[in-house]
Structures are given as structure tokens and as C-alpha cells.
Amino acid sequence: MNWLDEFKSPEISQKILAQIKEFDFPYTFMEVCGTHTVSILRSGIRSLLPKNIKHISGPGCPVCVTSQGDCDLAILAASIPNICITTFGDMLKVPGSKSNLAQARSEGKHVEVVYGPLDALKYAADHPETEVIFLGIGFETTAPTVAATIKKAKEQNIHNFSVLSFHKIVPPALDALLSTNPKIDGFIYPGHVSTVIGTKPYKDVLRKFNKGGVIAGFEPVDILSAILELLKMQKDNQPKVVNNYHRAVKDEGNINAMNFINEVFVTEDAEWRGMGTIPNSGLGLRGEYKKFCAKTKFGLKSKKSPDPPGCRCGEVLQGLIEPYECPLFGKVCTPIKPVGPCMVSTEGSCAAHYKYGKL
Numbered sequence: 040m041n042w043l044d045e046f047k048s049p050e051i052s053q054k055i056l057a058q059i060k061e062f063d064f065p066y067t068f069m070e071v072c073g074t075h076t077v078s079i080l081r082s083g084i085r086s087l088l089p090k091n092i093k094h095i096s097g098p099g100c101p102v103c104v105t106s107q108g109d110c111d112l113a114i115l116a117a118s119i120p121n122i123c124i125t126t127f128g129d130m131l132k133v134p135g136s137k138s139n140l141a142q143a144r145s146e147g148k149h150v151e152v153v154y155g156p157l158d159a160l161k162y163a164a165d166h167p168e169t170e171v172i173f174l175g176i177g178f179e180t181t182a183p184t185v186a187a188t189i190k191k192a193k194e195q196n197i198h199n200f201s202v203l204s205f206h207k208i209v210p211p212a213l214d215a216l217l218s219t220n221p222k223i224d225g226f227i228y229p230g231h232v233s234t235v236i237g238t239k240p241y242k243d244v245l246r247k248f249n250k251g252g253v254i255a256g257f258e259p260v261d262i263l264s265a266i267l268e269l270l271k272m273q274k275d276n277q278p279k280v281v282n283n284y285h286r287a288v289k290d291e292g293n294i295n296a297m298n299f300i301n302e303v304f305v306t307e308d309a310e311w312r313g314m315g316t317i318p319n320s321g322l323g324l325r326g327e328y329k330k331f332c333a334k335t336k337f338g339l340k341s342k343k344s345p346d347p348p349g350c351r352c353g354e355v356l357q358g359l360i361e362p363y364e365c366p367l368f369g370k371v372c373t374p375i376k377p378v379g380p381c382m383v384s385t386e387g388s389c390a391a392h393y394k395y396g397k398l
């Protein structure tokens with residue numbers, strides 16, 4: 040048996056599930072990672088859990104949490120002459136208040152899909168006559184590669200490259216969630232983000248709210264054993280931060296990756312879709328790297344903009360409603376024609392529920 044197979048084993052999953060069913064108190068856990076959302080829905084874990092255990096999805100998809108105002112800003116930047124917007128493909132369909140980047144491209148704006156920031160930098164190096172802006176979307180997982188790319192642009196004197204940073208960090212969002220949604224008893228912490236930040240930031244949240252969580256991998260056994268851990272800590276009335284993903288996450292995180300983030304970025308307030316402004320939850324460029332900040336370079340400023348009429352992404356992202364409780368779900372809002380961002384990315388809550396059914 041491949042050592043990873045045990046994390047997919049139906050027999051081991053059944054044994055853990057039997058232990059989970061021994062706990063009879065009501066418990067609500069939230070996962071804050073889009074990959075967990077998909078794993079939980081695709082594997083059918085939700086339908087196997089006893090009725091007293093409720094699962095809700097949080098703001099785990101970076102595309103989903105990008106505010107409408109920031110989408111508008113990216114579209115506005117695309118309309119500046121001689122600018123090329125480079126971005127991950129997911130961002131093309133995310134709606135701004137009037138259109139999206141795909142529409143902007145069809146109207147002749149220069150928008151290129153890239154696989155990562157280094158591709159954007161290469162494009163800038165190959166096209167010195169064009170100002171290339173990379174859209175910095177993502178959490179602590181993607182921020183280090185963007186930081187490394189900005190450092191490289193500085194070292195190589197590539198001046199026609201800049202980043203429109205919409206990066207966000209997870210711990211302040213946990214703080215905001217616990218402040219607004221008292222139903223959350225504990226978290227499944229994001230596996231990928233935790234490889235970078237380690238366990239300490241979660242301990243700060245634990246100290247403030249006395250709500251703990253478990254860092255988990257993405258296979259069914261990972262997720263079920265994380266739920267079992269959560270139940271045990273609730274029963275013992277001892278919330279804590281547990282690292283259940285030792286094969287990928289070190290308690291101290293990835294120090295090199297954090298050094299890249301801390302050298303290039305500084306935390307700043309950020310607007311989250313449907314959640315408003317969360318203090319110190321975004322990453323802007325610091326000091327000597329500010330010249331690579333597209334907002335500074337082109338005088339771009341985000342404006343607040345309400346979500347599309349009828350779209351309840353804000354409540355979905357905070358776990359206040361299930362995606363299918365949105366009246367637009369599956370009717371006027373589908374992955375082919377998304378109204379809100381949670382239906383755009385495959386890891387968005389609405390898209391995952393649409394694909395894997397009302398489980």
C-alpha cells in the first residue's frame with residue numbers, strides 16, 4: 040500500500056466515523072480553505088456526518104473574497120493605455136459592478152492569462168514597451184512567490200512590471216469570523232496556508248476567543264480525524280491548536296517563505312467580499328518595493344461597491360447561510376454564468392455545492 044493510500048482508506052474512514060458518532064452534543068465546525076470545501080463535498084463526508092455535527096464553509100477561496108471594488112479596479116487598470124493585465128484564469132469571470140476582465144478583454148483591453156507571477160515578469164521583460172501589471176490574488180500560500188518575483192524584478196531592473204496586490208492573510212479573517220458568527224465552535228485550518236504560517240497565528244486567535252481548530256490535510260481520513268479531534272477538544276472543554284498535518288506542516292511554518300513575505304510586503308487593511316474591511320488583513324508593498332506597487336505607480340484607488348443585487352456571497356463566506364439558501368443558486372447563478380464570485384472558482388462554496396449537490 041502506498042503510504043498516502045491510508046489517508047484515502049474507506050476502512051480507516053469508517054472507523055473514525057464510528058468514533059465521531061459517539062459524540063452526541065451539537066457542534067458546528069467551519070473549514071476556511073477552498074480545497075477542503077471541495078474535498079468535504081466531493082468525498083460525501085457531509086452526508087455521512089451525524090445530524091448533530093454541522094459543517095459550514097468559510098472564506099477559503101481567494102477569488103471569492105476579492106471585493107467587487109477591487110475587481111472594478113483591475114478592470115479600470117486594464118483600460119489605461121499601454122497596460123497589460125496578467126492574471127490567473129479564475130479571475131477573468133469574477134464580476135465587478137458592471138463587467139469582468141473577460142468582457143474587458145473582448146472589448147480590446149490587453150489581458151493575458153498566466154500560470155504564475157514569473158510568467159508575468161517574463162512577459163514584461165520580453166515586452167519592455169508595455170506596462171505589465173500582475174494581479175496579486177491569494178493568501179499566504181501565493182504571496183511568497185509574488186514577493187520573490189518582485190525581488191527578482193528589482194534585481195533585474197525590470198521597471199515595466201508592477202503588482203496590483205489584493206493579497207489577503209487568513210488569521211485576521213478568523214478573528215473577524217468569530218466576532219460575527221458565534222455559531223462557529225472550531226475550525227479546520229487551511230492546510231496549504233499552514234505550511235507557510237505554521238501554528239502560532241492560530242494560537243493568537245485561540246487566546247482571544249477560546250476557540251480552537253485542527254490543521255488538516257485534504258484526504259478523507261485527514262478531514263475525518265480532524266473532526267474527531269475537534270469533538271474531543273470540545274468534550275474536554277480544552278480548545279487548542281492541533282497540527283494534524285505533520286507530513287506537510289511544521290509548527291514554525293516555512294521560515295524562508297515568511298521571510299519573503301515580510302521583506303516585500305507590509306500588512307494593511309483590506310476589503311473582503313461581503314465581509315467589509317478587516318484590519319491588517321491585506322498585504323501592500325513596503326519601502327524599497329513600493330515602486331512595484333501598481334496602485335502607487337498608476338494612482339489607482341479601490342472604491343467600495345455593493346455586491347450584485349440578490350447575491351448573498353457575503354453571508355455564504357461567513358457561514359451564515361448555505362449556498363443553496365441563496366435564491367439565485369442554480370437558477371440565474373451557475374458556473375457558466377456566475378452572478379457572484381463564490382460560483383466562479385471551482386473552489387468557491389457555491390460552485391462546489393453546485394457540482395457535488397446538496398449534500
Ligand code: SF4
Binds near residue numbers: 372
Ligand atoms: Fe452569490 Fe451565486 Fe452564490 Fe448566490 S449562488 S451567493 S449569487 S455566487
